[in-house]
Amino acid sequence: MFWERLPLIGDPLRATREEATRIGIAAITRVAELVVAQLDLTTLIREQLDIDAIVTDVDIEAIIARIDLIGLADQIIDGVDLPAIIRESTESVTAEVMTDVRTQTARADDMVSGFVDRMLGRQPGTWEPR
Amino acid sequence: MTNAGIVSRGLAALVDMLIVVIVMGAIYLGLVLTTLIVNPTTFRFPEPDLIFSTTATLAVSVLYLTGCWTVSGRTVGTVVLGVRVVDRRSKSLRILVAAARAVACVLFPVGLLWVAVDRQRRSVQDILLGSRVIYDSPTAHTPVR
Numbered sequence: 001m002f003w004e005r006l007p008l009i010g011d012p013l014r015a016t017r018e019e020a021t022r023i024g025i026a027a028i029t030r031v032a033e034l035v036v037a038q039l040d041l042t043t044l045i046r047e048q049l050d051i052d053a054i055v056t057d058v059d060i061e062a063i064i065a066r067i068d069l070i071g072l073a074d075q076i077i078d079g080v081d082l083p084a085i086i087r088e089s090t091e092s093v094t095a096e097v098m099t100d101v102r103t104q105t106a107r108a109d110d111m112v113s114g115f116v117d118r119m120l121g122r123q124p125g126t127w128e129p130r
Numbered sequence: 131m132t133n134a135g136i137v138s139r140g141l142a143a144l145v146d147m148l149i150v151v152i153v154m155g156a157i158y159l160g161l162v163l164t165t166l167i168v169n170p171t172t173f174r175f176p177e178p179d180l181i182f183s184t185t186a187t188l189a190v191s192v193l194y195l196t197g198c199w200t201v202s203g204r205t206v207g208t209v210v211l212g213v214r215v216v217d218r219r220s221k222s223l224r225i226l227v228a229a230a231r232a233v234a235c236v237l238f239p240v241g242l243l244w245v246a247v248d249r250q251r252r253s254v255q256d257i258l259l260g261s262r263v264i265y266d267s268p269t270a271h272t273p274v275r
Binding site: 098101102105106108109110112113116120122 | 134135136137138141210211212246247249251265
Protein backbone atom coordinates (compact mmCIF):
# COMPACT_ATOMS: atom_id res chain seq x y z
CA MET A 1 0.00 0.00 0.00
CA PHE A 2 1.39 3.33 -0.99
CA TRP A 3 0.36 5.09 2.22
CA GLU A 4 2.48 2.66 4.22
CA ARG A 5 5.48 4.19 2.50
CA LEU A 6 4.58 7.67 3.74
CA PRO A 7 6.98 9.21 6.21
CA LEU A 8 6.07 9.20 9.89
CA ILE A 9 2.59 7.59 9.58
CA GLY A 10 3.60 4.75 7.22
CA ASP A 11 4.80 2.30 9.88
CA PRO A 12 1.81 2.79 12.24
CA LEU A 13 -0.54 2.36 9.29
CA ARG A 14 1.13 -0.93 8.28
CA ALA A 15 1.09 -2.21 11.84
CA THR A 16 -2.59 -1.29 12.14
CA ARG A 17 -3.39 -3.08 8.88
CA GLU A 18 -1.57 -6.25 9.97
CA GLU A 19 -3.26 -6.26 13.38
CA ALA A 20 -6.68 -5.69 11.77
CA THR A 21 -6.01 -8.55 9.36
CA ARG A 22 -5.01 -10.89 12.19
CA ILE A 23 -8.08 -10.01 14.27
CA GLY A 24 -10.32 -10.43 11.22
CA ILE A 25 -8.93 -13.88 10.41
CA ALA A 26 -9.30 -14.96 14.04
CA ALA A 27 -12.90 -13.73 14.13
CA ILE A 28 -13.78 -15.49 10.86
CA THR A 29 -12.11 -18.71 12.03
CA ARG A 30 -14.04 -18.63 15.29
CA VAL A 31 -17.32 -18.03 13.44
CA ALA A 32 -16.54 -20.89 11.08
CA GLU A 33 -15.79 -23.19 14.00
CA LEU A 34 -19.06 -22.30 15.66
CA VAL A 35 -20.97 -22.93 12.44
CA VAL A 36 -19.24 -26.28 11.87
CA ALA A 37 -19.89 -27.29 15.47
CA GLN A 38 -23.57 -26.75 14.94
CA LEU A 39 -23.62 -28.88 11.81
CA ASP A 40 -23.83 -32.69 11.77
CA LEU A 41 -21.33 -33.06 8.97
CA THR A 42 -21.50 -36.86 8.91
CA THR A 43 -25.23 -36.85 8.30
CA LEU A 44 -24.89 -34.00 5.86
CA ILE A 45 -22.27 -35.84 3.81
CA ARG A 46 -24.25 -39.08 3.92
CA GLU A 47 -27.33 -37.32 2.65
CA GLN A 48 -25.70 -35.08 0.08
CA LEU A 49 -22.89 -37.22 -1.28
CA ASP A 50 -23.13 -40.40 -3.38
CA ILE A 51 -20.34 -42.23 -1.55
CA ASP A 52 -20.83 -45.36 -3.62
CA ALA A 53 -20.16 -43.44 -6.80
CA ILE A 54 -16.99 -41.97 -5.32
CA VAL A 55 -15.76 -45.33 -4.10
CA THR A 56 -16.53 -46.91 -7.47
CA ASP A 57 -14.24 -44.43 -9.17
CA VAL A 58 -11.39 -45.01 -6.72
CA ASP A 59 -8.53 -47.05 -8.19
CA ILE A 60 -8.04 -49.43 -5.26
CA GLU A 61 -5.35 -51.41 -7.07
CA ALA A 62 -3.28 -48.27 -7.46
CA ILE A 63 -3.64 -47.57 -3.74
CA ILE A 64 -2.63 -51.11 -2.85
CA ALA A 65 0.32 -50.87 -5.24
CA ARG A 66 1.57 -47.86 -3.29
CA ILE A 67 1.37 -49.70 0.04
CA ASP A 68 4.37 -51.70 1.26
CA LEU A 69 2.32 -54.81 2.00
CA ILE A 70 5.31 -56.91 3.04
CA GLY A 71 6.46 -54.18 5.42
CA LEU A 72 2.94 -53.86 6.77
CA ALA A 73 2.71 -57.64 7.28
CA ASP A 74 6.08 -57.59 9.04
CA GLN A 75 4.83 -54.86 11.36
CA ILE A 76 1.69 -56.84 12.16
CA ILE A 77 3.64 -60.06 12.71
CA ASP A 78 6.09 -58.20 14.94
CA GLY A 79 3.16 -56.95 17.00
CA VAL A 80 1.67 -60.42 17.38
CA ASP A 81 3.57 -63.05 19.39
CA LEU A 82 2.90 -65.84 16.91
CA PRO A 83 5.34 -68.36 18.43
CA ALA A 84 3.62 -68.03 21.81
CA ILE A 85 0.18 -68.51 20.23
CA ILE A 86 1.35 -71.56 18.27
CA ARG A 87 3.11 -72.97 21.34
CA GLU A 88 0.07 -72.51 23.58
CA SER A 89 -2.35 -74.03 21.08
CA THR A 90 0.00 -76.96 20.39
CA GLU A 91 0.47 -77.59 24.10
CA SER A 92 -3.25 -77.59 24.79
CA VAL A 93 -3.96 -79.91 21.85
CA THR A 94 -1.16 -82.27 22.91
CA ALA A 95 -2.38 -82.30 26.50
CA GLU A 96 -5.92 -83.08 25.37
CA VAL A 97 -4.72 -85.90 23.12
CA MET A 98 -2.55 -87.36 25.90
CA THR A 99 -5.39 -87.21 28.41
CA ASP A 100 -7.70 -88.84 25.90
CA VAL A 101 -5.22 -91.63 25.15
CA ARG A 102 -4.69 -92.32 28.85
CA THR A 103 -8.38 -92.33 29.63
CA GLN A 104 -9.12 -94.67 26.75
CA THR A 105 -6.34 -97.11 27.67
CA ALA A 106 -7.41 -97.12 31.31
CA ARG A 107 -10.93 -97.95 30.13
CA ALA A 108 -9.52 -100.68 27.90
CA ASP A 109 -7.63 -102.06 30.92
CA ASP A 110 -10.90 -102.33 32.80
CA MET A 111 -12.63 -103.96 29.86
CA VAL A 112 -9.92 -106.59 29.54
CA SER A 113 -9.97 -107.23 33.28
CA GLY A 114 -13.75 -107.57 33.22
CA PHE A 115 -13.57 -109.93 30.27
CA VAL A 116 -10.93 -112.13 31.94
CA ASP A 117 -12.92 -112.12 35.19
CA ARG A 118 -16.01 -113.35 33.35
CA MET A 119 -13.99 -115.98 31.48
CA LEU A 120 -12.58 -117.28 34.76
CA GLY A 121 -15.92 -117.00 36.54
CA ARG A 122 -14.59 -114.49 39.09
CA GLN A 123 -16.28 -111.57 40.77
CA PRO A 124 -15.54 -108.59 38.50
CA GLY A 125 -13.08 -105.98 39.78
CA THR A 126 -9.46 -105.68 40.72
CA TRP A 127 -8.02 -106.21 44.18
CA GLU A 128 -6.31 -103.27 45.75
CA PRO A 129 -2.75 -104.21 46.69
CA ARG A 130 -2.15 -104.37 50.41
CA MET B 131 -4.29 -96.74 43.93
CA THR B 132 -5.21 -99.24 41.23
CA ASN B 133 -2.48 -100.94 39.25
CA ALA B 134 -2.44 -100.31 35.53
CA GLY B 135 -3.80 -103.03 33.27
CA ILE B 136 -2.47 -105.00 30.35
CA VAL B 137 -3.44 -102.50 27.64
CA SER B 138 -1.69 -99.50 29.20
CA ARG B 139 1.38 -101.52 30.07
CA GLY B 140 1.52 -103.33 26.73
CA LEU B 141 1.27 -100.07 24.78
CA ALA B 142 3.87 -98.47 27.04
CA ALA B 143 6.16 -101.42 26.36
CA LEU B 144 5.66 -100.99 22.61
CA VAL B 145 6.56 -97.30 22.83
CA ASP B 146 9.66 -98.19 24.85
CA MET B 147 10.62 -100.79 22.24
CA LEU B 148 10.36 -98.07 19.62
CA ILE B 149 12.63 -95.84 21.71
CA VAL B 150 15.20 -98.63 21.97
CA VAL B 151 15.05 -99.18 18.20
CA ILE B 152 15.62 -95.45 17.65
CA VAL B 153 18.57 -95.48 20.08
CA MET B 154 20.04 -98.50 18.30
CA GLY B 155 19.63 -96.72 14.98
CA ALA B 156 21.42 -93.68 16.38
CA ILE B 157 24.24 -95.89 17.68
CA TYR B 158 24.57 -97.58 14.29
CA LEU B 159 24.62 -94.18 12.58
CA GLY B 160 27.34 -93.07 14.98
CA LEU B 161 29.30 -96.21 14.18
CA VAL B 162 28.94 -95.56 10.44
CA LEU B 163 30.13 -91.97 10.76
CA THR B 164 33.03 -92.95 13.00
CA THR B 165 34.11 -95.63 10.53
CA LEU B 166 33.84 -93.14 7.70
CA ILE B 167 35.94 -90.56 9.53
CA VAL B 168 38.61 -93.02 10.69
CA ASN B 169 38.97 -94.89 7.43
CA PRO B 170 37.30 -93.05 4.54
CA THR B 171 39.20 -94.79 1.71
CA THR B 172 38.11 -98.33 2.50
CA PHE B 173 34.73 -97.42 3.96
CA ARG B 174 32.05 -100.09 4.04
CA PHE B 175 28.84 -100.09 6.04
CA PRO B 176 29.45 -102.00 9.28
CA GLU B 177 27.73 -105.38 9.40
CA PRO B 178 27.58 -106.40 13.05
CA ASP B 179 26.71 -110.07 13.51
CA LEU B 180 23.43 -111.24 15.01
CA ILE B 181 24.83 -112.08 18.44
CA PHE B 182 26.50 -108.68 18.78
CA SER B 183 23.37 -106.83 17.64
CA THR B 184 21.13 -108.81 19.96
CA THR B 185 23.44 -108.35 22.92
CA ALA B 186 23.75 -104.61 22.26
CA THR B 187 19.98 -104.26 21.93
CA LEU B 188 19.36 -106.12 25.18
CA ALA B 189 22.03 -104.07 26.96
CA VAL B 190 20.58 -100.78 25.72
CA SER B 191 17.10 -101.90 26.76
CA VAL B 192 18.23 -102.88 30.25
CA LEU B 193 20.20 -99.65 30.72
CA TYR B 194 17.32 -97.53 29.44
CA LEU B 195 14.70 -99.21 31.63
CA THR B 196 16.93 -99.31 34.73
CA GLY B 197 17.85 -95.64 34.41
CA CYS B 198 14.30 -94.44 33.84
CA TRP B 199 12.76 -96.59 36.59
CA THR B 200 15.41 -95.56 39.11
CA VAL B 201 15.29 -91.84 38.37
CA SER B 202 11.57 -91.24 38.09
CA GLY B 203 9.77 -94.53 37.64
CA ARG B 204 8.79 -93.36 34.18
CA THR B 205 10.01 -94.36 30.75
CA VAL B 206 8.87 -92.57 27.61
CA GLY B 207 6.22 -95.22 27.09
CA THR B 208 4.86 -94.94 30.61
CA VAL B 209 4.79 -91.13 30.35
CA VAL B 210 2.74 -91.36 27.17
CA LEU B 211 0.35 -93.88 28.69
CA GLY B 212 0.22 -92.13 32.07
CA VAL B 213 1.53 -94.94 34.26
CA ARG B 214 4.53 -95.26 36.59
CA VAL B 215 6.64 -98.07 38.00
CA VAL B 216 6.96 -97.96 41.78
CA ASP B 217 7.77 -100.26 44.70
CA ARG B 218 5.33 -101.46 47.36
CA ARG B 219 5.48 -98.09 49.14
CA SER B 220 4.76 -96.21 45.90
CA LYS B 221 8.36 -94.93 45.73
CA SER B 222 10.71 -95.20 42.74
CA LEU B 223 12.52 -98.52 42.51
CA ARG B 224 16.01 -98.93 43.98
CA ILE B 225 18.66 -99.37 41.34
CA LEU B 226 19.25 -103.08 41.97
CA VAL B 227 15.55 -103.86 41.91
CA ALA B 228 15.14 -101.73 38.80
CA ALA B 229 18.05 -103.51 37.11
CA ALA B 230 16.67 -106.94 38.03
CA ARG B 231 13.22 -105.94 36.80
CA ALA B 232 14.70 -104.60 33.57
CA VAL B 233 16.61 -107.83 32.95
CA ALA B 234 13.51 -109.87 33.74
CA CYS B 235 11.33 -107.75 31.44
CA VAL B 236 13.83 -107.88 28.58
CA LEU B 237 14.56 -111.61 28.81
CA PHE B 238 11.05 -112.73 29.71
CA PRO B 239 8.61 -110.22 28.18
CA VAL B 240 5.85 -112.82 28.20
CA GLY B 241 5.64 -112.29 31.97
CA LEU B 242 3.69 -109.12 31.20
CA LEU B 243 0.74 -111.22 30.07
CA TRP B 244 0.10 -112.30 33.67
CA VAL B 245 -1.20 -108.76 34.25
CA ALA B 246 -4.38 -109.72 32.41
CA VAL B 247 -4.98 -112.70 34.69
CA ASP B 248 -3.78 -111.47 38.07
CA ARG B 249 -6.41 -109.82 40.25
CA GLN B 250 -3.93 -107.15 41.33
CA ARG B 251 -2.78 -106.65 37.75
CA ARG B 252 0.77 -107.75 38.51
CA SER B 253 3.17 -109.17 35.95
CA VAL B 254 5.45 -112.08 36.79
CA GLN B 255 8.25 -109.55 37.31
CA ASP B 256 6.07 -107.53 39.69
CA ILE B 257 5.26 -110.62 41.76
CA LEU B 258 8.93 -111.62 41.98
CA LEU B 259 10.33 -108.16 42.74
CA GLY B 260 7.46 -106.52 44.59
CA SER B 261 7.05 -103.71 42.08
CA ARG B 262 3.84 -102.12 40.87
CA VAL B 263 2.75 -100.13 37.84
CA ILE B 264 0.23 -97.49 38.84
CA TYR B 265 -1.82 -94.92 36.99
CA ASP B 266 0.06 -91.66 37.09
CA SER B 267 -2.16 -89.34 35.07
CA PRO B 268 -3.98 -86.48 36.78
CA THR B 269 -7.32 -87.82 35.59
CA ALA B 270 -8.79 -89.96 38.31
CA HIS B 271 -9.25 -93.59 37.40
CA THR B 272 -12.18 -95.47 38.79
CA PRO B 273 -11.80 -99.22 38.47
CA VAL B 274 -14.70 -101.35 37.36
CA ARG B 275 -16.44 -103.09 40.23
